[in-house]
Amino acid sequence: MCIGVGEKGGPKRCSADARGRAEIAHTAVLTQTQVVDDLTAAHTQSSIDIDELVAAINGDLSPEQEAAILARTEDPTPPEPEPESKPEPDSSPAATSWHGQMAAASAEVDQAWSAVQIAEAEFAKSPEIPGTAVEKVRHTMECHEQLLAASTVYEAKVRAAGELVAARADTLIAERLDGFPEDPPRVTLEELRDLQRSTWTDGASLAEYHRKVEQYNSEHRRITGRDRVRAEAYRDVLSQIRPVGDAAPKIAGKRPHKQTVADLQAAARFIPGDWITAVDDAHGPITVRRATGKRGYYSRSEELIVTGGEEATMHHEYAHRMEAHIPQISAATNAFLVRRTQNADGVRDQLERYNGSRSELLRPDGFVDKYVGKEYGHESTEVFTTGTEALFAGQYGGLIGAQRRETGESYSADEEHRALILGLYATALRGEHR
Known part of the structure; x- marks a missing residue:
């Protein structure tokens, strides 16, 4: 066992500790060597590029050599793709018609109802989860809250579909009651x-x-x-x-x-x-x-x-x-x-x-x-x-x-x-x- 700093008889180094530190130092040396090699190679390539550039200015390069230099100096990074344009809202007659709107609203109702069914299934299984009594109660309450939230969304989606029906019906009602005798x-x-x-x-x-x-x-x-x-x-x-x-x-x-x-x-x-x-x-x-x-x-x-x-x-x-x-x-x-x-505070009416x-x-x-x-x-x-x-x-x-x-x-x-x-x-x- 190694004796650490502050302990009686310490600090001392055991063989395993010394070997670990040696390996860390060795890795650091190799990393720094790689950095030096990369810098040396970059410096050498820069010197070559400068020499070739001077030769090109003086007209001492063949057309093939000039083409090779231009190809090497081009930006190797591929151009970034243009951002995808967001699809325009569907303005087709089918989508903007009342039937299209009803189909979309009905689909949202179906999706909300599926969420209610999932929440109901989770709530039904909640008493069966493993854990303490407190954990079971907490999980059951969480599942119940999720069910209430899903039901609230479902009710809102149903009303949204109903508003479309009401608007269309009101038009018919106004037409049909025009000139219709008043009730006695x-x-x-x-x-x-x-x-x-x-x-x-x-x-x-x-x-x-x-x-x-x-x-x-x-x-x-x-x-x-x-x-x-x-x-x-x-x-x-x-x-x-x-x-x-x-x-x-x-x-x-x-x-x-x-x-x-x-x-x-x-x-x-x-x-x-x-x-x-x-x-x-x-x-x-x-x-x-x-x-x-x-x-x-x-x-x-x-x-x-x-x-x-x-x-x-x-x-x-x-x-x-x-x-x-x-x-x-x-x-x-x-x-x-x-x-x-x-009420707004979550308390229901008396x-x-x-x-x-x-x-x-x-x-x-x-x-x-x-x-x-x-x-x-x-x-x-x-x-x-x-x-x-x-x-x-x-x-x-x-x-x-x-x-x-x-x-x-x-x-x-x-x-x-x-x-x-x-x-x-x-x-x-x-x-x-x-």
């Missing part, structure tokens, strides 16, 4: 209250009051002529992207209510056929029932839809079935709901009771109706259902600020919500991304 005025809650008070004070006809109540109830969820014009425009534009309304839902039961079946078929006209086929094949036929005067609902465990006989309610409840079984829909609607109900109910909680945000922000605690939302009902049945002001039916005032518009719904109808479960 509706009975409002305020009118009913005034009429009710007058029956007490002025002795107005109670029968007239009841007639107005029946009219209000029948109109409350009725689809107007202008509603249908907008709905058909959305359908026509979506049909330019994919087949819509080309599949009939399978219905369970021997004698379902005829009008309820008709309402389901009417709603299916606006649903991509491959959605209906995929859900029916995987989860069986849907049972439909009518319960007049009761609140409609969809039961996933029973695959059952109950309505009170309103076509608008069927749009809503059938949309619940689509969201329950098509993961692209629930991924986008949940990301939308989180983003819209989250939960509130819906109409005083303890079982129904929501985060109001700035939706057209508080019900849009309902929280279920799992994949389901009311984002897709209310959006579908708005676009194809004219509810919630169609998300464009149309008249509020309960009061006669106007709803607020929500272009983001509309774009999300149209984007999902245009892109979800298409082609290889089923």
Whole structure:
């Protein structure tokens, strides 16, 4: 063992230490010798070049010798290639057309959805990684954050595609509503209250009051002529992207209510056929029932839809079935709901009771109706259902600020919500991304 500097009896050099230092010195000598040789050769070549240059000036060289000197003195470094010019944006008619833009937007949606699927797979495997409990928890949380980020990007891409659909549909709607008669005025809650008070004070006809109540109830969820014009425009534009309304839902039961079946078929006209086929094949036929005067609902465990006989309610409840079984829909609607109900500091809006109910909680945000922000605690939302009902049945002001039916005032518009719904109808479960 060698004794180092500062140690008792040191410093001393062992044989291995001395040999190593000798090898380092030898290498340094060889390196310096090579440098000297290179400098000597360069000096000798410079002397030759100078002599040849003087001879060339005096005319003492042959043409062959002059050519050789010129070739030797040329820059041996090859010229740098010119930088590649960036490709000009594709300005072809196919790329600049609406169909070209939709194809590009749909491709971005598909790419974003692939990223969501990868993140979901990583999150599902996270509990299985080796390591301590703390490491497992940390890894799971990281995977969850990556999944949330991928879902946020996916939702944004879906909305971008939906904006293209909305812009094209708005053009059609404006053309078709030009000169179209206005919807007749509706009975409002305020009118009913005034009429009710007058029956007490002025002795107005109670029968007239009841007639107005029946009219209000029948109109409350009725689809107007202008509603249908907008709905058909959305359908026509979506049909330019994919087949819509080309599949009939399978219905369970021997004698379902005829009008309820008709309402389901009417709603299916606006649903991509491959959605209906995929859900029916995987989860069986849907049972439909009518319960007049009761609140409609969809039961996933029973695959059952109950309505009170309103076509608008069927749009809503059938949309619940689509969201329950098509993961692209629930991924986008949940990301939308989180983003819209989250403050800048990352804290979400406080939960509130819906109409005083303890079982129904929501985060109001700035939706057209508080019900849009309902929280279920799992994949389901009311984002897709209310959006579908708005676009194809004219509810919630169609998300464009149309008249509020309960009061006669106007709803607020929500272009983001509309774009999300149209984007999902245009892109979800298409082609290889089923």
